[in-house]
Amino acid sequence: MPVPSSDLVDRVLTGETAAIARLLSRAERGDAEVYPALGAIFRHAGRAHVVGITGVSGSGKSSLVTRLARAGRDGGRKVAVVAVDPSSPFSGGSILGDRIRMNELAADPGIFIRSMATHGSLGGLARSTLDAVDILDSAGFDLVMIETVGVGQDEIDIVQAAHSVVVVSAPGLGDDIQAIKAGILEIADIHVVNKSDRSDAHKTIADLKAMITMGAQAAGATGRKVPVLASSAISGEGIDELVAAIDSHLGALQRTGELAARRRRIAEQRLLKSAEQILRASFDRRRDGRTTELVERMMRGEIDPHTAARKLLKLIDQEKQG
Ligand SMILES: Nc1nc2c(ncn2[C@@H]2O[C@H](COP(=O)(O)OP(=O)(O)O)[C@@H](O)[C@H]2O)c(=O)[nH]1
Numbered sequence: 009m010p011v012p013s014s015d016l017v018d019r020v021l022t023g024e025t026a027a028i029a030r031l032l033s034r035a036e037r038g039d040a041e042v043y044p045a046l047g048a049i050f051r052h053a054g055r056a057h058v059v060g061i062t063g064v065s066g067s068g069k070s071s072l073v074t075r076l077a078r079a080g081r082d083g084g085r086k087v088a089v090v091a092v093d094p095s096s097p098f099s100g101g102s103i104l105g106d107r108i109r110m111n112e113l114a115a116d117p118g119i120f121i122r123s124m125a126t127h128g129s130l131g132g133l134a135r136s137t138l139d140a141v142d143i144l145d146s147a148g149f150d151l152v153m154i155e156t157v158g159v160g161q162d163e164i165d166i167v168q169a170a171h172s173v174v175v176v177s178a179p180g181l182g183d184d185i186q187a188i189k190a191g192i193l194e195i196a197d198i199h200v201v202n203k204s205d206r207s208d209a210h211k212t213i214a215d216l217k218a219m220i221t222m223g224a225q226a227a228g229a230t231g232r233k234v235p236v237l238a239s240s241a242i243s244g245e246g247i248d249e250l251v252a253a254i255d256s257h258l259g260a261l262q263r264t265g266e267l268a269a270r271r272r273r274i275a276e277q278r279l280l281k282s283a284e285q286i287l288r289a290s291f292d293r294r295r296d297g298r299t300t301e302l303v304e305r306m307m308r309g310e311i312d313p314h315t316a317a318r319k320l321l322k323l324i325d326q327e328k329q330g
């Protein structure tokens with residue numbers, strides 16, 4: 009008999025690595041058995057600073073996260089990383105050099121690195137990633153970074169559940185500011201142009217600043233000015249400034265009361281996502297045999313898709329009550 013997930017909770021709360029790893033795997037699978045444990049975990053979470061790091065593949069997110077993790081450790085913090093990126097070194101998809109650098113970090117018990125599988129149902133990834141953040145938060149990690157490759161609504165939803173969002177751009181990945189293409193320019197609290205050691209980095213910085221100015225004008229230029237930083241994960245240049253900008257963003261959230269507003273927005277998002285998942289699962293289980301007659305009626309032009317869908321949901325709901 010495997011240990012029930014509820015028995016892992018106290019061990020997770022004391023920061024026991026093996027228990028954390030185990031509960032993370034179960035949260036990722038999402039079996040019904042794990043939910044009471046996740047409920048207990050949720051009540052202990054809410055202390056960590058959750059930072060989303062996003063940007064296109066190859067911009068240097070994993071390399072930056074490695075640097076940030078080290079800087080956090082040097083500052084006496086416990087740091088956890090949840091990587092949602094198929095090409096991430098954390099999930100083993102990268103060149104050897106990166107993996108060796110990550111392994112150095114992994115020997116430190118004050119650092120925990122976890123990669124999330126990117127398969128699974130729509131919305132399921134967001135659910136399991138945010139449950140993973142709760143687990144690491146409740147286990148006493150001060151800083152929890154979520155690395156996502158900024159493509160697809162699921163990953164944007166994930167990174168928007170962070171308190172501070174860093175969007176990474178880099179030169180040499182095409183002519184455009186990649187963040188624009190990926191639709192993630194607007195979600196940045198901090199912009200960083202990585203690979204500043206490259207001679208073409210200044211052009212990326214200038215382009216990005218121009219795009220932000222144009223965007224701000226279009227939006228009426230309200231709100232906080234989003235900083236644009238330069239960094240090199242290779243040389244370490246600009247890392248201290250990035251750490252300072254991330255800390256200062258949290259400070260500003262706390263001072264202005266916006267942190268509470270963000271937490272509320274995140275809670276609402278998670279509520280809706282969970283409701284969606286429950287509905288979808290129930291729908292998948294119960295719709296069998298209920299569609300045939302409705303489809304026939306649609307074919308005969310007796311009923312439109314919208315009305316038919318409402319009828320189907322009603323049937324499923326009635327069956328559940330009965
Ligand atoms: N020149 C240069 N290369 C970098 C820098 N940061 C990362 N790289 C390289 O860019 C490639 C992609 O880095 P990675 O961190 O895996 O990017 P990710 O896909 O965004 O996570 C790797 O070959 C890195 O060694 C940097 O600051 N300067």
Ligand SMILES: [Mg+2]
Pocket residue numbers: 069070071093095096097155
């Ligand atoms: Mg990566």
